[in-house]
Amino acid sequence: MNVYVMIGAPGAGKGTQAQILSKRLGFVHVASGDLFREAAASGTPLGREASRYMERGALVPDDLVIAMIEERLSRPDADAGVVLDGFPRTRAQAEALDAALAARGSKVTSALYVGVNERELVRRLAGRWLCRAAGHPYHEISAPPRLPGVCDIDGSELYQRDDDKPETVRARLEQQLPPMFDVIDHYRSRGVLAAVDGELPIDDVADALLRVVTAPAHNGAPG
Numbered sequence: 001m002n003v004y005v006m007i008g009a010p011g012a013g014k015g016t017q018a019q020i021l022s023k024r025l026g027f028v029h030v031a032s033g034d035l036f037r038e039a040a041a042s043g044t045p046l047g048r049e050a051s052r053y054m055e056r057g058a059l060v061p062d063d064l065v066i067a068m069i070e071e072r073l074s075r076p077d078a079d080a081g082v083v084l085d086g087f088p089r090t091r092a093q094a095e096a097l098d099a100a101l102a103a104r105g106s107k108v109t110s111a112l113y114v115g116v117n118e119r120e121l122v123r124r125l126a127g128r129w130l131c132r133a134a135g136h137p138y139h140e141i142s143a144p145p146r147l148p149g150v151c152d153i154d155g156s157e158l159y160q161r162d163d164d165k166p167e168t169v170r171a172r173l174e175q176q177l178p179p180m181f182d183v184i185d186h187y188r189s190r191g192v193l194a195a196v197d198g199e200l201p202i203d204d205v206a207d208a209l210l211r212v213v214t215a216p217a218h219n220g221a222p223g
Contacts, residue, residue, distance in 0.1 A: 001073065001106050002027065002081030004213065005088065005097075007183055008114035010176060011124040012198045013205065017114055018085035020206045025213065028078045030069065032086030036060060039068050046071060062093050066100045073104070081109075091182040098190075111187035112209055114198035121173060126166040129158040 004027070008014030015031065022029035039047035040054060046068055053060045065087060073082060088094040101107050116124075127140035131151035138145050138158060145151060149158050162168060187193040196208040 001079060001104075002109045003073075003101060003106060004081070004083045005094075005108055005111040005187070006083060006085045006114070007111055007180065007187075008198060009116060009118075009121050009173065009180060011121040012114045012116040013202065014114045014198075015085055016202065017112075017198075017205055017209055018083045020202075021112075021209050021213065022083040024206070024210055025081060025083075027081040027083050028072075028075075030072055030078075030082050030084050032065065032084075035065075035068050035072060062096050065093070066096050069097070070100055070104070088183055090179045091186050094183050094186045108187065108190075108192055110213065111184075111193045112212065113184055113193060113195040114205065114209075115195050116198040118170075118173060118177070120199055122166055122169050125169045125173075126160075126164055128164045129160050131156045131158055 006014045006018045019029055036050055040051040050060050050064055088097050129138045133154045133156035136151050136153050151158060194212045196205055198205055
């Protein structure tokens with residue numbers, strides 16, 4: 001079984017790329033958030049246990065996440081391969097995933113790192129604005145208003161939520177990036193890390209990932 005792990009900071013576009021890559025390769029896209037929601041809706045023992053954590057806003061324990069991933073990998077549609085999106089997020093999770101796959105006689109085929117520098121991440125994440133009248137969303141880069149600071153639809157003022165302000169985004173990244181770099185180091189040490197430039201246009205990033213996946217060998221990446 002081919003198991004690909006997507007790695008990227010918030011704003012790097014790894015979720016989008018995971019979807020594109022899985023479609024191009026005919027692999028199953030396993031997003032941790034979707035997996036949690038599916039498990040909760042299924043009413044299975046794993047799903048009920050996960051729901052208990054999710055309902056009170058707590059993190060689902062690593063061993064339970066691994067169990068859900070193992071269950072997903074056991075389904076026939078995963079035989080051709082899977083793209084894991086949103087897990088692992090820490091070195092401990094990466095090690096637990098390695099152990100679970102080894103028990104199945106498998107391993108991570110490649111860890112694909114979509115690299116974007118921190119300044120660009122802040123620019124992407126802090127570019128969201130909403131209109132005061134109805135909350136119509138805009139983005140400075142991908143969906144700007146015709147007139148700066150004014151909603152195209154109702155003419156109301158645009159404002160930025162505290163969570164989307166640059167200083168808040170930077171604080172979140174300071175917490176989220178170090179564990180991600182630990183995961184990168186983990187897979188680099190195992191010789192399965194490959195990186196692409198996530199600052200390229202979306203289609204170019206997708207093409208670069210496909211070249212990496214279909215190449216006979218993968219190159220290591222800077223962390």
